[in-house]
Amino acid sequence: MKKLLLAGLLLAGVAQARPIDYREEPVGRDEAFQHGDYARVIKMEPNYVTVQQQVCQAGSVTQSNQGRDTAVGAGVGAVAGTAIAGRHDKLLGAVVGGVAGAVIGSEVGKDSTTTTPTQVCHIEQQTVVQGQIVTFEYHNVRFTHLFGQ
Secondary structure: OHHHHHHHHHHHHHHHOOOOOOOOOOOOHHHHHHHOOOEEEEEEEEEEEEEEEEEEEEEEEEEEOHHHHHHHHHHHHHHHHHHHOOOOOHHHHHHHHHHHHHHHHHHHHOOOEEEEEEEEEEEEEEEEEEEEEEEEEEOOEEEEEEEOO
């Protein structure tokens, strides 16, 4: 009998209990004022910070191949002049062949260039917005807080 009475009292208590209101949307302003639990925003301003950021630009370096082609022509010409020259004229053949090869190599390399891609980077300081500084009043106490770091 005691168990039955206790169970009845528990059921009666559960029946009289008010359901808890779990809302997904924020409490409205009027309702917050009724309950006295609200904060008043005094000021909002962006939080500016200075950061260092690497900035890169693509470019290219163009070099003439004329000097290289002149040297190669001179070497090939000297070897060819030595081979063509008579037995006692090897030095003269090398000199004449070298000069002729250098002239020909210079003309071949005149319009020849090599382009090498490059990347030039440097560090820049930039000012960016990082969050908001909010000053608000809650229960007559003023707070300033940085939001959104």
